[in-house]
Amino acid sequence: MLVVDLLLALAALATAGQCLLLPGLFRAVANLMAFGLVMALIWVRLEAPDVALAEAAIGAGITGALLLTALGQLPASQRDIQPARDGLPRRIIPITILVLLITGMLWAAILGLPKPGLVEEVATLLPESGAEHAVTALLLNLRGIDTLLEITVMLCAVATIWSLQQAIPPPTLSHYYPGLPTLARWLHPLFLLMFSYFLWQGTHAPGGAFPAGALLGAGGVLLLLTGSIAWMYQRAYNLLLRWLLAAGLLLFLITALAGLLMTGTLYGLPPRLAGYFIIAIEVATALSITLMLMTFYLFGRPGAQQ
Numbered sequence: 536m537l538v539v540d541l542l543l544a545l546a547a548l549a550t551a552g553q554c555l556l557l558p559g560l561f562r563a564v565a566n567l568m569a570f571g572l573v574m575a576l577i578w579v580r581l582e583a584p585d586v587a588l589a590e591a592a593i594g595a596g597i598t599g600a601l602l603l604t605a606l607g608q609l610p611a612s613q614r615d616i617q618p619a620r621d622g623l624p625r626r627i628i629p630i631t632i633l634v635l636l637i638t639g640m641l642w643a644a645i646l647g648l649p650k651p652g653l654v655e656e657v658a659t660l661l662p663e664s665g666a667e668h669a670v671t672a673l674l675l676n677l678r679g680i681d682t683l684l685e686i687t688v689m690l691c692a693v694a695t696i697w698s699l700q701q702a703i704p705p706p707t708l709s710h711y712y713p714g715l716p717t718l719a720r721w722l723h724p725l726f727l728l729m730f731s732y733f734l735w736q737g738t739h740a741p742g743g744a745f746p747a748g749a750l751l752g753a754g755g756v757l758l759l760l761t762g763s764i765a766w767m768y769q770r771a772y773n774l775l776l777r778w779l780l781a782a783g784l785l786l787f788l789i790t791a792l793a794g795l796l797m798t799g800t801l802y803g804l805p806p807r808l809a810g811y812f813i814i815a816i817e818v819a820t821a822l823s824i825t826l827m828l829m830t831f832y833l834f835g836r837p838g839a840q841q
Contacts, residue, residue: 539580540580543573543576543577543580544577546573547570547573547574547577550566550567550569550570550573551566551570553566554566554567554570560606560609561606564599564602564603564606567598567599567602568595568598568599569595570594570595571590571591571594571595571596571598571599572591572595574590574594575587575588575590575591575594575595578590584746586746588733588746588749588750589745589746589749589750591753592746592749592750592752592753592828593749593752593753593828596753596756597752597753597756597828597831597832600756600760600832601832601835657669657672657673657677660672660677662806663806663809664676664677664806664809670743671743671813671817676802676804676809676813679787679790679791679802680791680801680802682787683784683787683788683791686783686784686787686820686823686824687784689824689827690780690781690784690823690827692827692831693780693827693830693831693834696830696831696834696835697830697834699834716761716763718757719754719757719758719760719761719763722754722757723754723757723758726750726751726753726754727751727754729747729750730747730748730750730751730821730825731747733746733747733750734747734817734818734821743817743821744783744816744817744818744820744821744824745820745821745824747821747824748820748821748822748823748824748825748827748828749824749828751821751825752824752825752826752827752828752829753828755825755826755828755829756828756829756832759829759832759833764829767829767830767833768833776826776830779822779823779826780823780826780827780830781823782819782822782823783816783819783820783821783822783823783824784823785819786815786816786819786820787816787820790802790804790812790815790816793812
């Protein structure tokens with residue numbers, strides 16, 4: 536499998552290099568999306584399929600959609616900008632060799648270090664955490680406050696983008712790609728199925744709210760491009776959208792306060808109830824993340840006007 540790892544490393548370097556060296560912005564965006572897919576495969580090789588799925592959905596999918604939308608609104612004269620080539624091809628080879636050499640030395644040093652950790656401590660507390668998998672137990676119980684803050688940061692980012700621009704209907708691509716609405720209708724049940732699967736898998740294996748929300752969010756952006764979700768950019772539903780975006784964070788806060796009332800410790804959940812709280816948080820957080828990613832695209836894409 537060493538050959539596969541080397542090929543993936545070369546593919547990552549090649550796609551990243553082509554983003555900088557090839558003429559034309561469309562080629563740069565296409566190679567950036569390809570780089571995101573290569574990184575997803577690298578995460579699969581590192582046995583982190585949940586991170587790989589999030590990388591593919593966000594890094595290649597939603598980010599690519601934003602960049603393509605921006606590219607489509609540029610004048611034709613600006614789409615063929617030539618990259619600066621002042622000695623770059625001559626410098627790229629020694630720079631790449633130097634980076635690989637330093638990376639190899641650091642990797643060898645890391646392998647020689649002892650591997651401290653909290654595996655035994657986490658395994659001891661796992662039966663009381665309300666989850667069957669250590670990652671889920673860490674994210675939603677043992678260090679749940681960290682995850683609470685992560686969701687808070689995402690919600691603050693959505694609020695910032697929303698305050699800067701108003702949502703207008705995204706460009707419908709159906710007249711350019713007549714098969715896109717049919718493709719979206721066929722794929723969306725698959726997105727929902729995989730969303731449910733990753734939520735369920737998070738109880739006993741890598742998965743959970745973040746990769747599930749990232750996957751369904753990518754499917755939601757696809758539906759936005761076909762004009763299938765009109766309510767998100769209608770003012771009459773702004774209040775509903777705000778409550779749905781905040782649902783995961785609000786349930787997290789309610790859980791933390793409930794733990795304080797029941798056990799005297801913030802986020803201290805009684806073992807008999809912890810599992811139910813975690814399931815509710817997973818579902819609410821996954822749906823909030825889905826809408827956050829769709830809102831990032833809807834409000835943050837170029838062309839939305841004040």
